[in-house]
Amino acid sequence: MKQIAILGSTGSIGRQTLEVADLFPNELKLVALSAGRNRQAFLQQCRQYQPLVVSLELEEDARWLQEQLAGEGWRPEIHHGLNGLLAVATCPEASTVVTALSGAIGLIPTCAAIKAKKQIALANKETLVAAGDYVTKLAAQNEVKILPVDSEHSAIWQCLQGEAGQSVRRLLLTASGGPFRQYHPEDLSQVTPQMALKHPNWSMGQKITIDSATLMNKGLEVIEAKWLFDIDFDHIDVVIHPQSIIHSMVEYGDGSVLAHLGMPDMRIPIQYALSYPARWFNQLPRLKVTDLKGLTFEEPDTKRFPSLALAYQAGRQGGTVPAVLNAANEVAVYAFLAGQIKFLDIPQVVERTLNQHKGITPSGLEEIIEIDGWARAEAAKIIRNY
Ligand SMILES: NC(=O)c1ccc[n+]([C@@H]2O[C@H](COP(=O)([O-])OP(=O)(O)OC[C@H]3O[C@@H](n4cnc5c(N)ncnc54)[C@H](OP(=O)(O)O)[C@@H]3O)[C@@H](O)[C@H]2O)c1
Structure with missing residues (x-):
């Protein structure tokens, strides 16, 4: 049984991690959970999973949680703030920490988890963007594996398995292109938050949804790929693939291109990061390749979406x-x-x-x-x- 801590259990990745845990009650056990301000949803998660260590962002919410859980047959340690995230990240019973916080707030707890020798299932890409060199060296020193949860990086990781690193020619990160892929520059100036929050293929947290619409998400993923796979920026390309069926590809020196296909469902890469090196059977919706109606690919337009070029430039610097x-x-x-x-x-x-x-x-x-x-x-x- 693998014992799991989740940083950010009330978010999109956090909730889907709990769904994966529900599918595999004999393989996965939740021992520590943290949330931000969604205390009602967190209370319900605490009652359902009865973790040993929990944390909310605000002290008053932590006190409220304590009152709500008083009189129940089990008592978790209840924390708040950054110390709370650290307590969850280093929970002694956990062997794997799923980092599902949004933003660079994930950096310090992820480093603490690495120092505590937890395996990292990394969704929080901002950690590697902000401090990729530091974090990957820290992981190597502590002999800790950082396993990708992001669907593109999970795809590349799977395409790389069993292959020698020097035979790789380039990584091809696919991107849906977001909801404004075909917009004219004048139309882009009229985009409202409501419009940008409607992603065509994925239901995600607000920040990553906006990042997907600007293509900054893909830029952050390019930097994430550089650190996860130890490859330089000249060998990482982005390809717009609006159907989000091919999650990414690896081109090898002999001209072969290995691609990973699957439903656009984050539970699949989350599950793989938790089951690795095994693959567990599940009943999630299946990809029916004969139903696929044309997979298309195009170059990203960095004139209309300059965030991608900014990320490459920053990554190279x-x-x-x-x-x-x-x-x-x-x-x-x-x-x-x-x-x-x-x-x-x-x-x-x-x-x-x-x-x-x-x-x-x-x-x-x-x-x-x-x-x-x-x-x-x-x-x-x-x-x-x-
Ligand atoms: N969503 C996806 O499909 C997807 C796919 C690939 C990669 N990712 C990456 O995964 C990460 C999480 O994305 P998401 O979409 O799951 O984000 P999200 O839905 O916004 O969830 C963020 C989580 O972090 C918690 N949180 C935020 N600020 C906090 C703070 N200051 N202190 C404590 N907790 C805090 C939130 O708590 P409350 O909600 O309780 O406030 C929530 O549990 C991001 O790095 C994203 O790029 C996401």
């Missing part, structure tokens, strides 16, 4: 630059959702923040966190002038 890209993007996305800036302002805020930063090689995690904070303040300042 390396050092602290990707952390600045990520932090500025987070601030810009939430400002767009709050109606403070327009859709097309998101990449502009990111670019203007990057222009204020001279990248350095960070001395460690503290410096990365410090620069993340600087970038957030700088992006907020830029937004105030819009």
Whole structure:
């Protein structure tokens, strides 16, 4: 039985991880859960799974949870805030931590989980974007595996199995292109949060849904792929594939291209990260290849969607630059959702923040966190002038 901790159990990936756990009660046991502010949903999860360690973002919500659970036949340790995330990430009973927080908030707890020698099922790509060099070295020092949950990286990981690294020519990350793939630049200027929150193929948290619409999500995934698969940016390409059936591909030196196909259902890559190296049978909806009506592929348009090019540029510059890209993007996305800036302002805020930063090689995690904070303040300042 694998004992699991989830950082972010009330989110889209967190809830789907619980669904996978429900499918395999003899293989997976939840021992620690954390949530942000959705305390009602979290209370219900606590009652259902009876974890040993739990955490909410706010102290008052943690007190409320304590009151709600008083008088029940079991008592979890209840925490809050960053210390709470650390308690969940390092829960002694857990062997695997699913990192399903959204944003760079995931960085510190993921590092703590690695130091506690937990296997990482990584959905929280912002951790690798902000601190890929640091986190992958930390994982290697602690002999910890970082297993991808993101469907594209899970696909690449599966296509790479049993192959020698030097035989890889390039990785092809597929992208749906988001809801505005065919929009003219003038139409993009009219995009509202409501429009951008309707993703054609996936139901996800708000931040990643907006990132998918700007193509920043794909840019973050390019940087994530660089660190997960130790490959340079010249060998990572993005291909728009609107049907989201091929989750990604690997081209080998002999001209062979291996592709991973599947339903657009995150429970499949979540399950694989938890079952690895085994594959467990499930009853999830199946891909019927004879029903597939034309799979199409096209080049991404970085003129209309400059976020992708910004991410490549930041990734190539390396050092602290990707952390600045990520932090500025987070601030810009939430400002767009709050109606403070327009859709097309998101990449502009990111670019203007990057222009204020001279990248350095960070001395460690503290410096990365410090620069993340600087970038957030700088992006907020830029937004105030819009
Ligand atoms: N969703 C997908 O299909 C998908 C696919 C591939 C990769 N990913 C990646 O997976 C990660 C999670 O995405 P998601 O879509 O699941 O996000 P989400 O639905 O927004 O969920 C985020 C989770 O983090 C919690 N949280 C947020 N801020 C917090 C804070 N300050 N303290 C404690 N908890 C906090 C939220 O709690 P509350 O809701 O309780 O506030 C929620 O449980 C992201 O990095 C995303 O890029 C997602």
